[in-house]
Amino acid sequence: MLDSAGSIASILGVFVSVIALTIAIYQIIKLRGEARAAREAAEEAQRLIRRETTGTDLTRLSERIQGLIYLLRNEDRELALEKFPDIRNLFIDIRRHHPNLNSDHRSRIQDTITSIMDMQNELDASSDGIQIEVRTRFITDLTDFQTNLLVKLEDRLG
Amino acid sequence: MAGQGMNEVATELLRRSRDGKIAWKQTRRDNEYRVSFPDVSLTISSQPGLDIYRLDLINETGSVTESLEWNPFYSPTPMPSADASQLQTLKEIYGLAEAYVQEEVAQRALQYLKET
Numbered sequence: 296m297l298d299s300a301g302s303i304a305s306i307l308g309v310f311v312s313v314i315a316l317t318i319a320i321y322q323i324i325k326l327r328g329e330a331r332a333a334r335e336a337a338e339e340a341q342r343l344i345r346r347e348t349t350g351t352d353l354t355r356l357s358e359r360i361q362g363l364i365y366l367l368r369n370e371d372r373e374l375a376l377e378k379f380p381d382i383r384n385l386f387i388d389i390r391r392h393h394p395n396l397n398s399d400h401r402s403r404i405q406d407t408i409t410s411i412m413d414m415q416n417e418l419d420a421s422s423d424g425i426q427i428e429v430r431t432r433f434i435t436d437l438t439d440f441q442t443n444l445l446v447k448l449e450d451r452l453g
Numbered sequence: 454m455a456g457q458g459m460n461e462v463a464t465e466l467l468r469r470s471r472d473g474k475i476a477w478k479q480t481r482r483d484n485e486y487r488v489s490f491p492d493v494s495l496t497i498s499s500q501p502g503l504d505i506y507r508l509d510l511i512n513e514t515g516s517v518t519e520s521l522e523w524n525p526f527y528s529p530t531p532m533p534s535a536d537a538s539q540l541q542t543l544k545e546i547y548g549l550a551e552a553y554v555q556e557e558v559a560q561r562a563l564q565y566l567k568e569t
Contacts, residue, residue, distance in 0.1 A: 383515055390492070390513075401491035405513065406478075409494045412515030413481065432481060 349393070349452045356385045357445055360437050367430050367437075372418060375425075379415035383408050393452060400451055407440055459519045463508055463542050466495060470549040477550040486550035497547050506543035 359382050366375040390396065390404045414433050418425065425433075469475050477486045485498040492513040499506050507522040523540040 387514060398491050402489045405492055405494055406487070406489035408513070408515040409487065409489060409496075409511050410481070412511075436481070 349389070350449075352385065352389055352392070353445055353449055353452075356382065356389070357441055359385060360441050360445075364434050364437050367425065367433055370425050370430070372421075372425055376415065376418055379411055379418075383411045383415075386411070389448065396448075396451065400448065403444055403447070407444055410436060459508075459510060459521050460539065462495070462510060463521055463539065463546065466508070467542050467546050467549075470546055470553070473553070475550075475553070477553040479554050486547070486554060497543070497550050499547050504540075506540065506547055508543055508546065 359378060363375060363378045363382060366378065386404050386408050390401055396404075414436070417429065418433075421429065466475065470477075475488050477488055479485070480487050480496065482498070484501055485496060487494055487496045489495075494511040494515075496509040496511065497506070498509075503526070505522075505524045505526070507520055507524075509517045510519045512518045521539060521543065523543055
């Protein structure tokens with residue numbers, strides 16, 4: 296009689312253990328799901344913030360380049376000289392803020408930064424105003440950055 | 454004299470240029486060619502008719518951080534940052550960069566002609 300009772304208790308114990316284990320596994324799975332969902336939500340939020348920031352950075356950069364083109368057209372050498380570092384820094388920031396950019400895009404940004412530095416140095420050296428052919432060349436290059444590189448970056452990062 | 458690092462850069466650049474692995478581009482200046490990597494650029498330049506060659510290492514902000522130059526007219530010393538063996542290195546890098554750009558232009562022209 297006692298043996299039967301013991302067996303029943305054992306079976307019940309095993310049954311309760313199985314239920315407890317099932318509940319524990321279910322909770323673990325549920326928690327993992329929630330954790331994953333939370334992580335995905337955080338990643339999505341980060342992505343949206345990054346996209347928004349990038350959009351703002353690229354828009355600001357485009358506006359600065361447009362402003363510089365305007366100054367060059369008006370032969371405002373002094374003010375134009377002040378704008379070059381700002382534009383360079385914005386390109387540097389974009390590269391820094393987006394480590395996921397591929398090697399080709401990063402190299403293009405580096406090339407652009409170097410070209411902008413060249414322009415700045417050339418303009419700085421020409422103390423007797425901006426020659427028309429230099430101005431035309433600068434405007435062509437700056438327009439190219441706007442219509443080519445910035446558009447590519449927007450496609451890549453947007 | 455330029456640092457040992459710059460000499461190694463020049464030697465490796467020459468090796469890679471010989472292999473055709475460096476995508477040289479002409480800058481806005483005549484007689485100047487550049488290649489850019491993710492956060493570094495290298496510029497090789499020469500002065501026509503004069504045996505002057507210069508290799509610039511440019512950092513991530515666009516500033517020249519180090520140069521290797523052969524300039525026989527440089528005063529007070531004729532060799533500010535390169536020795537005679539480096540002259541050959543710089544000269545060959547320049548020649549390879551020039552040839553790469555010329556070949557690329559020719560290939561583009563050929564492509565357009567074939568499409569016409």
